[in-house]
Amino acid sequence: MLPHYWPTLVTGDPLIYGADASIGLVSIAIVFVLTYYKKWGWLWREWLTTVDHKKIGILYLIAALLMLFRGGVDALLMRTQLSRPNLHFLAADHYDQIFTTHGTIMILFVAMPLIFAMFNIVVPLQIGARDVAYPYLNAISFWMFFFGALLLNISFVIGGSPDAGWVSYAPLTENQFDHGPGENFYIMALQITGIGSMATGINFIITILRMRAPGMTLMRMPLFTWSALAASIVVIYAFPALTVALGLLLIDRVAGAHFFSMDHGGNPMMYANLFWIWGHPEVYIVILPAFGVLNEVFPAFSGKRIFGYSTMVASFMAITILSFLLWAHHFFTMGAGPGVNAFFALASMAIGIPTGVKVFNWMFTMYRGRVRMPMPMRWAVGFIPNFVVGGATGVMLATAPGDYQYHNSYFLIAHFHQVLIGGTIYGMFAGMYFWWPKMFGFLLEERIGRLAFWLWNVGFYVTFFPQYLLGLMGMTRRIYTYPAGMGWSSLNLLSTVGAVIMGLGFLFIVWNILYSVMHRSELRDVTGDPWNARSLEWSLPSPAPHYNFAVIPTITRRDEWWEIKKYGRTEDYRPQPGEIQDIHMPNNSGRPFLFSVAFFVVGLGFVFEWYAVVILGFAGVLAIMLHRSQEVDDGHQIPADEIRHEEIALGRL
Amino acid sequence: MAVTKEDAWGVQARSQTTGSTHDENELRVAGFWVFLATDMILFACLFATYIVLRGNTDGGPGPRQLFDVTGFTEETFILLTSSFTCGLATHVMHEGRRRALVLWLSVTALLGLLFVGLEVSEFVRDVSVSATISRSGFLSGFFTLVGTHGCHVSLGILWMGSILFQVMRQGITPAIARKLTIVGLYWHFLDVVWVFLFTVVYLMGVM
């Protein structure tokens, strides 16, 4: 039986056939390489079934970089289309699809996995734990994210991409206006990753609250861990709103309900309301961990402890709570009235205070420090001016009457790219360069890295500063072309040039990584502490052994590792042979992967409204859950002898 | 040194002089509380939507025409009672009484089934007078809010079934005690949600 969407599957569009063909070829190539080198078993054993937080973190990082590439290509396509007036490089409907997938991918499938990558790689090592609280659930989270991303990405080649913006506002997304599987792809992809994100939130809250090494009180915790806690709290209270917004939209679309329709008593603005109950906290979810990274990087490279640890903690918590009370600033122009708009404007401005506190604390941390400028620090320092401008334009937008002018103009576009790229991405790159040796045992090469940074940084300003001006000149977002004579042409061209420079910057980062992989023997980190840093993860060899700590340390103060080094006690800090005992570790499992595949099937079923497939998928989900519940899984013990051998091999005993 | 004691959650716990100790079972109960917090937000958003759309009946049937006082009262008492029997199940589980546990757990699941059955028949009755989900904003909100709760209850019944099966096969082990504790929390939580459905949807609908 052919789906009633069949015509949209065979579009006759050369762009889509081209994508079909190239995806097909790449898949065949991957299958061939894996088969030829007999790597299937390795892939399954080492990666697809792993529950090790360090490996899951690496998986997130790889996926995020791949998605950054896809989102970046989208961006370049859009900038090409807008470079001159009246261009017909992309048709209007393609342009719509591309800005939609661009935004969705960048927030959900780049920013989110980047922060989860950092959580996974760093948090257990920083708090002296052997893994997260629920390693099995952690694997489920990753694979749910992965298959959600896959679902969104295949939309382009089978059935058509979503095309109503990353916010997917109703009533435009109601069935009568946007028929076809595109929006369903968006909804199901986000629902599936959303489940994974919520699980990650729960996992890290419990990990941080319950798995800390003895002596590590909350106020001795490294600040990155604090940021992970704050972001996880925001995740768990914000994501359910997205689940509901998308769920109700799906019900409208497939069951003809009237939540957000124009007729029969629906209320389209309720969608915007629910979406932003999630959406605003979401932007803080992705910025808080970037703050956290900076809180580690600035002290490490200034040779000083962080300025104002407790104010940092307080500001994290203040932002956590305040971020939930601002959502209506995204739809001031709905016209909810002066009371509502005034409240949300003031609350939005208030969040600038704890944020500003952080900026000052970072600067005071550098002040009179012995500042070094390797790659992580470069990205961190680059962050500051970016974020200050982004925050200032945020406050401008939060001025409700002003927003009637700025709303949905390029000014807004420039604002959120400033905070998302200049904030989140810079912060995550700082983290990536900082913890790369801890992940892989070698550093990223500096020279190429510096080039990448400068290309990226220059490109960034050249791309987005013209956009502020364009916004003030009246250019609205989401237009696929514009007439000549508006005075927008040269600024648009400039912006496109900047985008190309940023694109080059991305390629240099990729080159940086590939080059460093090839020269890894020269770049090897033998000390485990290449930056002379402060927190516990640097007391371990790079990369950390799979059990992390042979003996869990007891913490006596903040910046424990730094103090230990200061008093020259690093030798005593190593495990003593007699102290080593059997270590209990969780077992690998293929179920998280299969579970997520089953959800992927559910997603596909909903996308094309094939209910038999939905039922099949849910049956799979249920079967896997029942199978899991009947299993008695206590993990396994690594015998003390084996650990002693491993520690000797690492030169630590 | 490690001391083993049992806490009120029926979970074997270990307290040690050196901090950083966590019992796997106890850890999962803690995580489940956090999950309940997320589920609470989910229902909060559904309630918000229902309340916003409540007056939008588009000339179709409203709460007064649809809600059947005896029907929802029965549902309420059934669910309250099942919450009680579920509590009894955990109580006898702590005492290690396997047969009583099987009994109370089965009673709970059966009461749950009865509840779901009544709800389904209510929905069928509504639909038979053309009060369908696509009739009006009010009805979309109503079916979705009440139906989401019903789906949760149904899932809880399946879950209890699976645990019953395990109790009969393995007896009461620490792992099963943990699972029962968790399903119990889930069930009581659904009872709380129902109390709000009862109040906000039904009582306020007919007042």
Added chain:
Amino acid sequence: MSSHAATHGGHQESGNGHGGGFTPVERRFPWLHVVGYVLSLLLTVLAFLAVLHHWLSGNPLVTVIMVLAVLQIVVQLFFFMHFTEGHGPKYHILALGFALFFTVAFVGGSIWIMSFGDTQAY
């Protein structure tokens, strides 16, 4: 290094021996549950009568039945869910406290925001 936690979890003591390791408590009458049940029935009946017999109307009635519903939460939490019991840090109280706060914020905020214009502004 002065001390350490040797295992990933507490498995050695309690996890490994499935079937073993469970120590039943002494048998006692489930007073707490019975009292909780009676209270929950009472609260429901009160709300029910208040509405059906029109003891009050309008906002006061809404307030009263909402208060009764909140009391039901208290009953479920303390009599059935043993909310404050258990050893270890009581982070779950914080988690639910936050959830309650955000529930009020989201529901109240949505009603406030969406009350612009008429109920049907389009």
